[in-house]
Amino acid sequence: MNTRNSMRLLRHATVSTLLATLLLVGCGGEKPEAMLESAKGYLAKNDPKAATIQLKNALQKNPDLAEARFLLGKALLEAGDPTGAEVELRKAAGLKYPADQVTPLLARTLLLLGQPDKVTKELAKVELSSPEARAEMQTALAQAYLMQGKNDLAETALAAALAAQPAYAPALLGQARLKASQKDLPGAVALLDAALEKSPKLYEAWQLKGDMLAFQGNAAGAMAAYGKALEAKPDYLPAQAAIIRSLLAEGKVDDAAKQLEVMKQLAPNNPQTNYLRAMLAFQKKDYPAAREAIQQMLKLTPESPLGLQLAGMIEYELKAFPQAEAYLIKALPRTPELGIARRLLITSYLRNGQPGKALAILEPVLDKIDNDSNMLALAGQVFVQNGQVEKAGSYFAKSAALDPKNAGKRTSLAMVNLAQGGDSDVAFRDLEQVAATDTGNRADLALIAAHLQRREFDKALKSIAALEKKQPDNPLAYNLRGTALLGKQDVTGARQSFEKALTVDPAYFPAAANLAKLDLIARKPDDARKRFEAVLVKDPKNGAALLALAELRAKAGGTTEEVAALVGKAVTANPTDPAPRLALIGLYLGKKEVKSALSAAQDAVAVLPEQPAILDAAGRAQQAAGDSNQALATYGKLAALKPDSTLPYLRMADIEMAAKNKEAALLSLQKALKVKPDSLEAQRGVIMLDLDAGRVKEALDVAREVQKQRPKEAVGYLFEGDAQAFRKAWPEAVSAYRTGLKAVGGNNDLPIKLHAALIAGGSTAEADRFAETWLKEHAKDARFRLYLAELASGRKDYAGAVKQYRTLLEGQPDNPAVLNNLAWVAGQMKDPKAIEYAEKANRLAPNQPALMDTLALLLIEKGDTARGLELLKNALEIAPDASQIRLNYARALIKAGQKTDARNELDKLAKLGDKFPAQAEVAQLQKGL
Template sequence: MNTGNPIRLLRKATASALLATLLLLGCGGEKPETMLNSAKTFLEKNDHKAAAIQLKNALQKDPQLAEARFLLAKALLEGGDPTGAEVELRKAQGGNYPAEQVTPLLARTMLMLGQPQKVTEELAKAQLTTPAAIADLQTSVGHAYLMQGKEDQAVAAYAAALVAQPGYAPALLGQARLKASRGDLPGALALLDSALEKQPSLYDAWQFKGDMFAAQNDLAAATNAYLKVLEIKPQYLPAHSTIIRILIAEGKLEEAGKQIETLKQFAANHPQTQYLRAMLAYQQKDYAAAREAILLHLKASPESPLGLQLAGLIEYELQAYAQAETYLLKALPRTPPLGLARRVLIASYLRNAQPHKALGILEPVLDKIDKDSNLLALAGQVFLQNGQVDKAGSYFAKAAALDPKNPAKRTSLALINLAKGDSDVAFRDLEQVAAADTGIRADLALITAHLQRREFDQALKSIAALEKKQPDNPLTYNLRGTALLGKRDAAAARKSFEKALALNPAFLPAAANLANMDLNEKKPEDARKRFELVLAKDPKNVEAFMALAQMRAKEGGTTAEVATLISKAVTANPTNPVPRLALISLYLGKKEVKSALAAAQEAVAALPERPEILDAAGRAQQAAEDYNQALVTYQKLSALKPDSPLPYLRMAEIQMASKNKDAALENLQKALKIKPDSLDAQRGIILLDLDAGRSKEALAVAREVQKQRPKEAIGYIFEGDAHASQKAWGDAITAYRTGLKEAPTTDLAVKLHVALLASGNPAEADKYAETWIKEHAKDNRFRLYLAETASMRKDYAGAARQYRILLEAQPDSPTVLNNMAWVSGQLKDPKAVEYAEKANKLAPDQPALLDTLAVLLADKGDYARAMGLFKKALELAPQASLIRLNYAKALIKAGQNSEAKRELDQLAKLGDKFPAQAEVAQLLKGL
């Protein structure tokens, strides 16, 4: 590269610096006007340092010299000090220096300070009179609008500049930037050439031209453009910076070093110089020098995204993973979603045996990596280290399909052969690569393939080879434990998992495997301790908190206990959506709407751009019957995910609930445009058509559904609809019978039974149920459905028969015991209380279970204990209106009418929100 001209010009700059020193020593008795004239001479020669010194000297003698203020601002701006320039310009304004000169320069200064909004708010409407000043100001205003993404206003501003001064080169440059941002590169280049023809010394245009060539990967043309910049403005930092970046990218590290030495002659301490020093040292693998330089860069620019990213890369190479994590997490929101920060952070977590954290960083971009073979392969490793073998295999295969010819990826080729069914060739290739390669990707792929095929002995052989490469990697022993479990060697598997944890006590997959084994052996306390030990080593491990929460929920823990554990996960990682979603779902499931709403509001405040968070918030708002706010939330979701039918389906659901059927239909049709086979949208349209008496239209949609899903036998989806005709029910029954022949599933069996009942054929429905149960004796889901259906029909004897059989298969199921207790109570069976007591012992502090036991005790006359249980249930679930009604009935039986009236009055205030108002009114009337 020829850098001769810029260097010769830099020598002149060095001489100027010596002159500036002399000026500082010899300015004693000169008049302010003399120093002002001297400064003007220096400015004409582009010697901004010397000019600034003379102007400061003049202002020391006469602080009111407004022209000196203005010229000092100009000198400071050219010298790279926009902050100082703004101060002087404001003072020049205060000294009534002409706005024609101050205002355009102030706009440019504010842009350099990154204040585009202030430019448009403060200066866009400034009234100037001279064409040159108007063109200058409007060009800056156009730049400011463009920086804010307001393209229409930018177009108008550039047009105004060109009206004031036709052919004004900086405005043409602005229009070129606008065209380039819209993808019109030929148009942008034409405008650039026009601008440079009118003003060949417009270095910004040469810089932008170089950037455009670089974007098209024409690095030679880009370099020539940047050199042209340096001919015009030898100390222009962006041109030096881009030249150095190109040299580093081309591997010309020695030339890049020389260029950095040139840069240091006039900007030795500039943050950008330190960044480039760090980048070069990183490429030279001199990580200590790279760390020193990047720390200097971050000291001056602590929020620099690229600086933070490079710092993370350097710390990763130095194996300082905790420090790398700190830098990369800070850089992550400010760098591209699939950029280096995310990739290196994931790799850092994997290398540091924290796969759960790697998964948390990967999940937000999983829907964006389908065309990136390297990220797909990385995803495979993440899922494998998290113990999700099937998902790992899927991502490895996708990576292989995208890059089958790369010689460095024979592993990928093997995976493609494996996916095609050519397993002999695939396994041979994987074994060869694993044996020859010091890396472990082929080993992991080979192990994954064997585990997926349940070839546990072969997997163990491959794991032994992996152990020789990485004897201290906990993943190795976790994989061995998985294979041994597959062979049903629980003792050996346990030893392998424990070995993984001995190497890394915070390695969650091994802890989770051991916890599952503990639970299978009826040792829940041991299982709990596994996760607590992980948290002792890694207090911010979200997955460990979530595992503890799930365990507590299964043990029958109170909502408050489970919520506390989930909240700890939220605190540990506020940007992870998983625990926030779990907390909202927990409260919604327990009908604690206010708590769900509060959790949702906090989640949206923390993660306003996450679609799943907005969806959960909308569900919470819907449950709180705040339909308007829910619609606003789903509108935001539709803007965020324009290719998803979900927001429109949610809005339609809300509108149907609020009887706005036309709006609901419109949203369902929008959902169908996005996803023409959306069953939920089709079902909604059918029901709306039926409700409006449009049976032909409903039938047309239903037939379309049947064409799309013949094997599922969705039929005409008339089940449960009050408007369905006998003919329609007959068609539906036929469709379900056909579907059951092709794919006998519990769901279809239930649908057929519902259709038979709804069509007025209870005897045929009972006969079908007997046949299904006879042929599918272990189908407990269908049996539970029959029991619940019988109970609703007040066939308590029939319900009890089904529950008894279910209890034989599930003697410790709190739900089945509770339901059995209820129907036994209706049958006056003395064992009813025994069933309820056992259910509450297995799942303590569950409001529904407490309610059942309390009702049964009150029926027996044990009012003291019954009232205590009712109160406890209502403390846990104050919104549970049915429990409050049962409590009121028990109070009446106990002769406590005033207390009963208080409870009934609360229910009466609910109005239509509580459907049993007729019974409430009747009870109140009888008091």
């Protein structure tokens, strides 16, 4: 930059502002029209401050002077006050100042305020008459669409701008930005070079070229381009800002500070100036000064995503975590999905013992992090802290696979070796060495997760001890120890470890949740409730604890109002957290209280209008309320928000199918297939619609195309649609399953699917031969054998079922589920060993309602009614919503002659209405009483 020119400009600006102030003293008698003309003169001299003074004086005398309102908005914008500019421009529009002048300038103002959605929603349809205004407006629209990730609409708007005014430079710049966003940097630079060849003083083009060169790592070229922009327009703030950002990126803090002084003289109150002041102070680790600067910026641009993000970073460093959370959550919808705001928010939650919140922020992007090593590693830490060890190990391994050669990531290399089945001893030794020397806990967590996955509980405990020594004040180590001890069936030791975690941090929810689970197993629901209440004493806004209390109340038979009140407290405590709002909507929908669900959804959308999960829940509530049009509109918003998701179109198809608008449903499914051509759900929907319309050939064509796309996958179910229509296609289903078995082998559902397809196709004998051959070759395929046992049981072939269960039991003698099922079918055959099997199942897995139910019924059948009734009563205390167990209890009470108690139980079932399908039997039993 030419410093001499800059200083001359500063002196000129200072002197002219001073002169304007002196000249305006004592001019109270001047007419507003004269003041307006004077202001125009100052604007022509590039002196917006003096113009602002004149315009405000004119408006004091005549507030309805439309041109003065417009020019004041323009002057405020040039002076770096977009918030004030928006107010004045809207007033000018209200006073009917020509839209050709107001609308494009208002669009530019809203873009500076970080509000592209307002540009597209409010201004896109305003009719403009002059080609210049249309070109400017369409260019602003294109920028707004680009900021929202809607590249197709941006491209259309730019084409419209150039149609209105060919060779319009800002539109050409927009096309360059579009190419850059599509990662076509050479094409973008070529467009800029062409524009600069025609107009060498096009400072905006120099600025954009500098940005692109900087992105490509050409720092020197970028600085030269920014210098050219300032040669053309010395007071061009974006170029000033770009130079400062570049200097900060290179660590040249002193040079950046000098350049910032120049910018402060040019525009001391400009939001960009204050943002860079905050950045500079942040880089110097002067966090109080950074906080002061960023708050000055946010006063003028309170919705700025970058400003909010930086504010969150500053508060995080100042350990003001609630304030950091508030800023980051507000920035989240407007910043890149995998950007700093999300990463820092997750890290902050983990650091503060709120892994549930961290998981809620992580989950929406889990399908987008496969190529991001650091984000995958962060996901691993989130899952470890949430107790999902299997998932944690998977994400650590994925992270490692992307970056195995980084010397700072020996953790990654070790995880790759483990994931690929390499020398596990070497891999574990590497992890142990890294964990011993690393002050962080990533290697420790990866090591512990790997041991827990492999059920190597003693080794896990050794690694947990190392983590505890390193971080004695971190409750995570004690919570992990409790998990490992539970794996060893040491419930007492596990309890002590979980309690130790809560001693370290009484608000640590994962440990409280683990203790509550143990309390419930021990049939102590009051103790479980007290766990969560204790967390809330220390952390009254803990949404997870409030939701856990609501869940306990629901299990205890609480009314919808009682449960909703508890969930409502979680909503009030955490208004921007989607989890409690989703829970409230889900509660009402589950109870079929549609009006309440709709009201909760409307409240949620008002607070979180761009939260995909909230929009989805709102759409479901609207659909349940019968407002299909509104539901479709909501899913339209979701599609605009998540253009790479098939979910909105699949939901639309469901709504249209329910309305019997099958052609519209087909169009929605086809849109889903445009987003994801191999979406099996959409393809399945197309097949069903084709079948429904009698287009069997078309349905089969789609199914065959899918089979071509996925030659190694078993997609035979696509050929199983309408049994009658597809009868001739059963061989293709069978063939698809056989192909899948050849490609991936057993240990999955393919043998089951193949067997079921053979039976459905009428080839029962072939199915039997396949089952016999398969079990000879895969004797240890427990999943297939269990399927055969359940199939035989469903056909009342109890002898066949017993045979399969007994074989399963030989390989898994302590499997309580197999013992329970064997007990039931043996009981049907009056086998005296049935009770023996059921007793053992209950010893191995105590206090499991389904197992207690089986044993109780067998005891009652044998004549031990008292013990059977006690078991059923206890099962209902643990699972009060288990309606089938309640029906069994009522039958047993009738058999025991306890008619009053039986009537009470039956009345409870009758109140469930359609929610319990066996109402005919309930009514019959009530009549008998």
